[in-house]
Every structure is written in C-alpha cells, then in structure tokens.
Amino acid sequence: MTAPEKTARDPHLWVPQRKVEDLEWFREKYAAERDKRLPNTGADTFQAIDFEGKFASFDADPHATGPRTAPPMTADLDMLVIGAGFMGISVGVELKKAGVTDFKILDVAADFGGTWYWNRYPGVRCDVESYVYLPFLEETGYVPTERYTRGSEIFAYCQSLGEQFGLYDHALFQTRVTDMEWDEDTARWTVRTDGGDVFRARFVSTQSGQFSRPQLPGLPGVEKFTGHSFHTSRWDYEYTGGDSAGNLDKLHDKRVAVIGTGATGVQAIPQLAEFAKSVVVFQRTPTQIAPRENAPTDIEWFTSLPEGWHGVRRASFDKCAMDRATADCDVDDGWIKFAKYQLGAIYEAGGVEPTVEQFMDAMERSDYEWNEMLRDRVDSIVTDPAKAEKLKTYYRTMCKRPGFSDDFLPAFNKESVDIVDTATTPIERITENGVVVGDREYEVDLIVYATGFQMGRTWTDKAGYDVAGRSGNRLSKKFADGVSTYHGFLSENFPNLFFLGFTQSTQVSNIANLIDHQARHMVYMVAKCIAEGIRTIEPTPEAEAGWNQTILEHAEMRRDWNTSCTPGQYNNEGRIDDKRSTLVGGLYGPGYEYFDLLRKWREDDQFHGIAVTH
Numbered sequence: 285m286t287a288p289e290k291t292a293r294d295p296h297l298w299v300p301q302r303k304v305e306d307l308e309w310f311r312e313k314y315a316a317e318r319d320k321r322l323p324n325t326g327a328d329t330f331q332a333i334d335f336e337g338k339f340a341s342f343d344a345d346p347h348a349t350g351p352r353t354a355p356p357m358t359a360d361l362d363m364l365v366i367g368a369g370f371m372g373i374s375v376g377v378e379l380k381k382a383g384v385t386d387f388k389i390l391d392v393a394a395d396f397g398g399t400w401y402w403n404r405y406p407g408v409r410c411d412v413e414s415y416v417y418l419p420f421l422e423e424t425g426y427v428p429t430e431r432y433t434r435g436s437e438i439f440a441y442c443q444s445l446g447e448q449f450g451l452y453d454h455a456l457f458q459t460r461v462t463d464m465e466w467d468e469d470t471a472r473w474t475v476r477t478d479g480g481d482v483f484r485a486r487f488v489s490t491q492s493g494q495f496s497r498p499q500l501p502g503l504p505g506v507e508k509f510t511g512h513s514f515h516t517s518r519w520d521y522e523y524t525g526g527d528s529a530g531n532l533d534k535l536h537d538k539r540v541a542v543i544g545t546g547a548t549g550v551q552a553i554p555q556l557a558e559f560a561k562s563v564v565v566f567q568r569t570p571t572q573i574a575p576r577e578n579a580p581t582d583i584e585w586f587t588s589l590p591e592g593w594h595g596v597r598r599a600s601f602d603k604c605a606m607d608r609a610t611a612d613c614d615v616d617d618g619w620i621k622f623a624k625y626q627l628g629a630i631y632e633a634g635g636v637e638p639t640v641e642q643f644m645d646a647m648e649r650s651d652y653e654w655n656e657m658l659r660d661r662v663d664s665i666v667t668d669p670a671k672a673e674k675l676k677t678y679y680r681t682m683c684k685r686p687g688f689s690d691d692f693l694p695a696f697n698k699e700s701v702d703i704v705d706t707a708t709t710p711i712e713r714i715t716e717n718g719v720v721v722g723d724r725e726y727e728v729d730l731i732v733y734a735t736g737f738q739m740g741r742t743w744t745d746k747a748g749y750d751v752a753g754r755s756g757n758r759l760s761k762k763f764a765d766g767v768s769t770y771h772g773f774l775s776e777n778f779p780n781l782f783f784l785g786f787t788q789s790t791q792v793s794n795i796a797n798l799i800d801h802q803a804r805h806m807v808y809m810v811a812k813c814i815a816e817g818i819r820t821i822e823p824t825p826e827a828e829a830g831w832n833q834t835i836l837e838h839a840e841m842r843r844d845w846n847t848s849c850t851p852g853q854y855n856n857e858g859r860i861d862d863k864r865s866t867l868v869g870g871l872y873g874p875g876y877e878y879f880d881l882l883r884k885w886r887e888d889d890q891f892h893g894i895a896v897t898h
C-alpha cells in the first residue's frame with residue numbers, strides 16, 4: 285500500500301486542508317491496524333482489582349485519613365442511594381427538591397466525588413467543557429475557574445454540593461454494600477454492608493459506576509514486581525511527591541513505566557515526563573490527540589449568561605456532538621468542531637437532504653480528512669519520526685474516546701521519554717525488575733497502571749455484590765448475559781430497585797448530563813410512589829421485553845460500525861456479541877432522543893409499562 289501524498293500544512297489550524305479521494309487506502313490501513321489488536325482483546329484479557337486477595341493492595345484508598353469510625357447502623361428508610369459520585373449527589377439534590385428527606389447515600393470512598401474522589405493522578409482534568417460538565421451551576425452560582433477544570437477543583441465542587449444541599453447529613457462513607465435482598469412482606473430491600481449496617485429501604489438506587497472498579501492488564505507477574513506500582517485511580521503521592529497539579533519531586537531519580545495511553549495516560553504522562561528520571565510508555569493503541577485550547581473562564585461572559593443557560597448549553601452540546609443535523613451550537617470545542625466538519629462535508633455532498641449513500645460517504649471521507657489533519661499535527665510536534673509514527677491513530681474518530689491535550693505529544697520530545705508499541709508484540713509479562721516485551725526487559729523502579737476500569741464485565745461483577753429479588757431471583761443470573769430493563773431503570777422481579785448509568789439507556793459524550801436526566805426521572809417515580817401510596821413498581825414482562833428488543837435493534841444498527849472499529853470500550857473490546865458490557869447496550873442516537881422519550885413518559889404520568897401494587 286502506498287500512502288496518499290502529503291502536503292505541507294499549518295498544524296494549528298482545525299480545518300483539514302486535504303481532500304481524501306482514495307477511501308480504499310484508508311479502509312485497508314484501518315482494518316489492518318484493527319486486526320493487529322483483535323487477537324489480544326476482550327474483557328477477559330484484564331484482571332479485576334479484587335477487594336480481598338492477590339491484588340487487594342491496588343484497591344487501598346490512599347486518600348482516606350483512617351478507617352471508618354461510624355458505628356454499625358440499623359435503619360428503615362424511604363430510599364437508599366448507592367454511590368456518592370455525580371449520580372448520588374444529583375439523586376440526593378433531586379430527592380430533597382421533591383420533599384423526600386428520609387434517605388441515605390452510601391459510598392466506599394471517604395467523601396463525595398465518585399470518579400473525582402478516586403482519580404487524583406497528576407494532570408487530571410475534565411475533557412468536556414466544565415460549563416456543560418459540572419452539575420447545578422445555576423443553582424450554586426459557581427464559576428469554574430477554567431474551561432477544562434482540574435480534577436481537584438471538581439472534587440472540591442462535589443464537596444461543596446454536599447455542603448450546600450445538606451447531603452453530608454445523609455452520607456455514610458467508607459462503606460461497601462455486601463448483599464441486598466427483597467422482602468415481599470414488608471415490600472422493602474434489606475441491604476447489608478461491610479460496616480455491619482442493615483438498612484431496610486422502600487427504594488434503592490444503584491449504579492455500578494462505569495469507572496468504579498479499576499482493572500489491571502491480564503499479564504502474568506504483576507504481583508511479582510519488587511519495585512513500586514499502583515493504578516492511576518489510587519495514585520501514591522507518598523511515593524511520587526507532589527499532588528495532582530504536578531511537582532512530583534520524589535521521582536527525579538526514578539525510572540518509570542506507564543502501561544496505557546487512554547484518557548488517563550494522556551493526562552498523566554506529561555507530568556511523569558517532566559519529573560521522572562526516565563519514562564517508558566507502553567502503548568497498545570494510540571489515542572487521537574486534538575488541541576486542548578484550555579483558558580481561564582471569562583467572568584464577564586459567564587456572569588452575563590441568561591437564566592436557564594445551563595440546560596440549554598448542555599442540550600446544545602449533546603445535540604451538536606452526536607447529531608450531524610445541526611450547526612447551531614453553543615459550545616465550540618474539539619468535539620463540536622469535528623461534528624461541524626462532518627456536517628459541512630455532508631452538506632457539500634448532498635445539500636440539506638443527502639441520500640443515505642451521500643451521507644455515509646461524506647461521514648467516512650471527512651473522518652479520514654480529520655484524522656489526516658491530526659496525524660500531520662503529530663508530525664509537526666514530535667521531532668523523532670519513529671516516535672511520531674507510533675503516536676498516529678488509524679481508526680475512525682468515535683471508535684475510541686478522542687483526547688484533547690497540548691502537552692502529551694510534546695512530552696515525547698524529551699530524550700528521557702520512550703514509547704514502546706505493544707500492538708504487534710504485546711507485553712509478555714511483568715518480572716520482579718520490570719516489563720518484558722519481545723526479547724527485552726525494561727527495568728524500572730515504578731510501574732503506573734493507566735489501564736482503566738472494568739467495563740465489559742457483568743453488572744454484578746462491577747458492583748461487587750449480588751441482589752436477591754422476588755422469590756430468590758438473583759441479579760447475577762438475570763444479568764449474566766447483559767442487563768435487562770425497562771427504559772434502563774427497572775427490572776422485573778426486582779421491584780423498587782433503580783439502575784442508573786449506562787444500563788440500556790443512551791450514549792452521550794457528556795455523562796454528567798445523562799446523570800442529571802436519570803436522577804430527575806427516577807426521583808419523579810419515587811416521589812409519585814410516595815405521594816400516591818404505591819407499594820411496589822416494576823416493569824411488566826411485555827414492557828421489559830419491548831425495551832430489550834429496542835436495544836437489540838439499536839445494537840444491530842451499530843454492528844457494522846462496531847465491527848470496523850479497533851477494540852475499545854465502545855465496542856466491548858471488539859467482542860460485539862458479548863452483551864455483558866453495558867456500554868454497547870444503549871440507544872444508538874443522540875442523547876436527546878432518549879431524554880425526550882423519558883420526558884414524554886413523565887408527562888403522561890401514567891407509569892406506562894409498569895406494574896403497580898398498592
């Protein structure tokens with residue numbers, strides 16, 4: 285294959301300067317890159333970090349100041365909320381707004397924050413504009429300091445939400461649910477925890493957070509390494525020095541290995557590169573890197589935003605990032621620039637009403653053009669051509685989550701930073717001294733696992749507990765091959781238990797907006813039950829089967845795309861018929877279609893599809 289000819293271009297321009305004519309070259313190249321990864325893929329090639337056992341030390345909380353001090357509790361509650369991340373906070377706020385005050389929020393962490401509690405690795409920031417990412421900005425009047433705020437600021441904001449909305453009084457931290465069981469006579473869930481608590485709750489909301497169970501690569505020898513190692517979500521600043529803003533001053537004489545170059549690796553590697561004696565990055569699939577364009581918040585602009593701006597901006601972002609049918613966007617970032625570029629290409633090909641062929645062709649062509657621009661950008665920044673080549677991505681843009689960074693690529697210009705491509709020659713094992721690839725052992729003092737979180741496992745694996753529903757029905761059994769719900773929220777034989785997150789819901793770039801919609805929808809149901817004396821709700825078998833059918837049809841619509849993509853979270857690591865991953869099981873389309881469906885269902889106020897008992 286001969287690569288298409290390149291022309292000189294300005295690396296800082298966002299608009300691709302080259303038209304792609306020969307689609308075949310790209311198709312073949314992308315397929316070849318995907319095929320390199322396929323033999324070594326699937327959720328089973330990772331190992332879970334267990335709570336007890338071989339890898340338990342990787343799960344230890346480096347942020348808690350000590351073990352839980354609260355004595356074991358026994359309580360009857362209207363509602364138990366499992367998880368104190370954005371979802372738990374949003375549910376707590378909405379419950380209070382609805383006048384429901386008899387609730388508790390549980391979390392394994394020692395504070396609010398969820399993913400932002402755990403992920404304090406150096407360089408951590410949100411990669412969706414904070415003005416659409418952070419919840420309750422209008423209610424709190426909070427002004428994010430930057431367009432892409434630091435993780436420490438987001439964590440502090442979560443704490444301030446806990447304070448402002450009086451949620452700390454409802455919180456029980458450092459507490460892990462161990463099991464849950466439905467009692468038909470009292471119509472309550474009995475929930476037990478590792479802190480010896482026993483809660484009896486009318487309603488329970490649970491989301492086995494997408495990013496709550498860290499994972500290690502499925503490599504032999506991880507436990508044999510005699511140097512230091514940790515997962516990025518349990519960063520050990522005792523060892524590295526510094527904090528999430530950097531200054532890792534204890535690494536000056538340390539040789540560091542980083543495994544993983546997803547969104548986390550992209551943010552942490554520049555910090556390690558700046559402070560460590562040497563860094564070797566083990567990369568299996570590169571992340572697409574577009575400019576970050578961070579900036580301090582323009583206070584004048586922010587304070588001039590009209591009432592209701594936040595919901596409008598969030599909706600606009602979702603619509604513009606996912607829907608190639610509009611150019612009217614409030615946000616203008618890398619997500620939207622790409623969407624707009626595609627929209628322009630579609631318009632050019634077929635005007636306002638393109639044929640399906642024109643639409644598909646323009647989408648594909650413009651995607652290649654966009655990636656050509658980003659590959660050129662790698663060449664213009666990374667001076668060593670061999671390193672640059674390894675950092676170029678050859679897959680369609682939304683096959684993996686795009687990255688935005690201004691310091692990741694320049695980090696590879698340091699002589700002390702090396703990159704090892706493990707796509708063709710995978711890491712073979714971890715030894716007591718370091719990492720083995722092919723016939724070389726890379727000796728290091730520290731291994732940082734930036735290897736992400738369990739996504740492709742069953743719901744109960746990720747949650748870490750099982751649920752016994754009506755007549756002893758086990759959730760581990762019901763969800764063994766994927767979740768089964770009505771609208772993503774409720775499942776037959778598990779009354780009054782709400783599932784939140786990516787459970788047959790939808791897919792969005794801004795998960796915080798999904799959380800907001802889900803919290804409001806669920807609290808509507810809970811408040812209606814309490815107000816109308818409804819004892820139990822669960823889907824009718826027909827309604828649940830109907831939703832499952834819809835989800836299956838959407839999965840089929842996505843099949844060709846998923847098959848063409850390199851393995852990753854979005855296509856269940858290339859195993860598209862393994863339905864365990866909740867990420868591949870949502871509606872295929874812009875998030876607002878799902879949000880509209882929920883809104884209309886609430887407006888009907890009939891609990892359509894739900895079996896109700898009084």
Ligand code: NAP
Pocket residue numbers: 408409410411412495500501502503543544545546547548549551566567568569570685706711734735736737851852853
């Ligand atoms: P991730 O996206 O799952 O990335 C894991 C990385 O580990 C990938 O690069 C993967 O390579 C690599 N890996 C796994 N096993 C390997 C092996 N045996 N050898 C070599 N490499 C291996 O995890 P993450 O970066 O922690 O991100 C997790 C989620 O959090 C993502 O959805 C991400 O978007 C989100 N996140 C968001 C932000 C933000 O908003 N700022 C920041 C961080 C993370 P492959 O790609 O080849 O599988």
